[in-house]
Amino acid sequence: MKVSELVNDPLIVDWIDTLNPAINTKKLYLQAMQNFTDWSGKTPSDLLIETKDEIKSGKLMRQRKIKSYLIGFRKHLQDQKLSDLSIRSKSLSAFRRVQGNCV
Numbered sequence: 001m002k003v004s005e006l007v008n009d010p011l012i013v014d015w016i017d018t019l020n021p022a023i024n025t026k027k028l029y030l031q032a033m034q035n036f037t038d039w040s041g042k043t044p045s046d047l048l049i050e051t052k053d054e055i056k057s058g059k060l061m062r063q064r065k066i067k068s069y070l071i072g073f074r075k076h077l078q079d080q081k082l083s084d085l086s087i088r089s090k091s092l093s094a095f096r097r098v099q100g101n102c103v
Helices: 012-021 022-042 046-058 066-079 082-089 093-097
Strands: none
Touching: 012 046, 022 046, 022 066, 022 082, 046 066, 046 082, 066 082
C-alpha cells in the first residue's frame, strides 16, 4: 500500500495515534509500513485478520506467520546491503511494539 493509502487506513491511523510520533517519525513509520506491505503483498487488514485467527486458534507468537514475515522482511533488507541503522528504521520496530493493536 502506498503512503497516501496508509494515512487513510483505520488500522494505521489507530497505530499512529497510539504511538503519537513526531511528524518526521510518522513519515518514517509510514514509509516503513509501505515497504513492508509492498514486500509482503498484504494489507494491514490482511495481517490483522490473519493474526487474530492465529491467536484464536491458540498459536504461540513463535508459531505465528507475522513472526516469519518480520524476519523475512529484515532478511530482505539485509540482502540489500543496507546499514544496520537503515534496517532498524525500515524494519518496523514500532510496528512490532504495538502489534497487539495492528497485527
